Amino acid sequence: MSGKAVEATAESAGNLAAPFLDLLPISGVAVSVIDRSGRQSIIHASDDTVEQLAEIQFDLGEGPMVSSFWSANPEIIPDAPLTCRQRWPAFADAMASLDVGSLFAFPLITGAACVGVALTYRWPGGSLNEAAIERGMSLAKAIAGPALERALTFADMDESMAQADAPPLEMRRQIHQATGMILAQLDSTATEALLRLQAYAFANGRTVRDVASAVVLRELDFSLLPE
Template sequence: MADYDAQPGREEPVEPSTAQREADDLDLLAGLRGVAELVADARTVPELLGDVAHFAAIAIPNVDGASTALLHAPFEVRAVTATADFVEVIDRVQYDELREGPCLTSMMSGRVAVSGSLGCDSRWPHFGGRVARMDVHSALSLPLIVGGEVIGAINTYAKARDAFGEHAVALGLQFAGSAAVSVYHAQLLSSARARTEQLQRALGNRAVIDQAIGIIRSRSGASAEQAFERLAQTSQRDNVKLVTLAERMVDEAVRRARARHRS
């Protein structure tokens, strides 16, 4: 039996037939295959999360809409994608307005959160009523966990009551496990790319600063240290970034050299 945070006082939904289970297993397999191929396609993190939400709606039975969210310290939640407009509204209500709901509970506890009648769920008295008035009554939130750490969540919703029973939870857990690894690897890849771009910019900035130092030295006979100090002092005095000042100096030197060449 799957371990999850069920709605207090609510009976477990009737489990699906054997035929329905087999059909659901095929959908889960399709979703898992889709997720397994995501990182290899070098998608950005938001693009990948959009695909995760899409495949979650396929892999988990009875889903009418799904979304993904990322968790940032200190417990800052950022909704990233949704497969339906009504889910985007639910996410805004949960994260930005009320700060309560199944996704937040799931990420705080690291456990699956399930509700079969949001309008009378005592865990989220404000959120549940708002969402029920949107004719959405069931929720299943699955934490994305890597190495024991929650990095985000998958949220699924259904308009029917008691849409997500133990079978849906079991399938959702299988999907979320694979999805978490894909999301984590995509984040690592994105971080590595950002760091590489940062280093490339730093190297480019250093090169133009060195050129400006060379120009100052050729004009004044100053040492490298003295030339850099002059450049830094001018940057502070004029309230201009060091690299911007260096670029201007190099551009001016190039213009003068071209003018002399033409004459």
């Protein structure tokens, strides 16, 4: 399934977790957007178990989802009780009462930024084959942009985002100008350029206006950023 098809499926289902449940052998999934200061927004959780798993990890600051976010790599944990006990003992204690056999975390990557994680679990347990892992990574990449857009729309990330419905005229002009410059730097569409601007701001704990200003002043060139 292509990235656009995944996005369309998720939007029609009303959540971004649906493709994971449809295409992977898992029991539940939570899609979370995270910034570099550790602020989290759970965009969708398919059940109470996976929502608790996500919240526990952010409360403790450890676990496969946290590790996947900071490394920007998947975490594949076929035997969650044993492996978590070895790697994240506090998390293992906190999740002991939950029916979780396996955990699989896939980073949400857009451009050069990791903006969150899709955390999935399986009960009673079992691993994922290589094809399923690749599919999970593709799904996570496909929903990264829509997940970030949804978080920016609904989360009170900062004052400028809270007022995004009616930003000052000068702010709109600056963001529009920066989007055009990023479009030229990356040879992309306007939609992709704006998303990259938002993703960079989110991942680095800066406002969109601040990053747009840096682009306009030629202090930041997106063509020089790692892919």
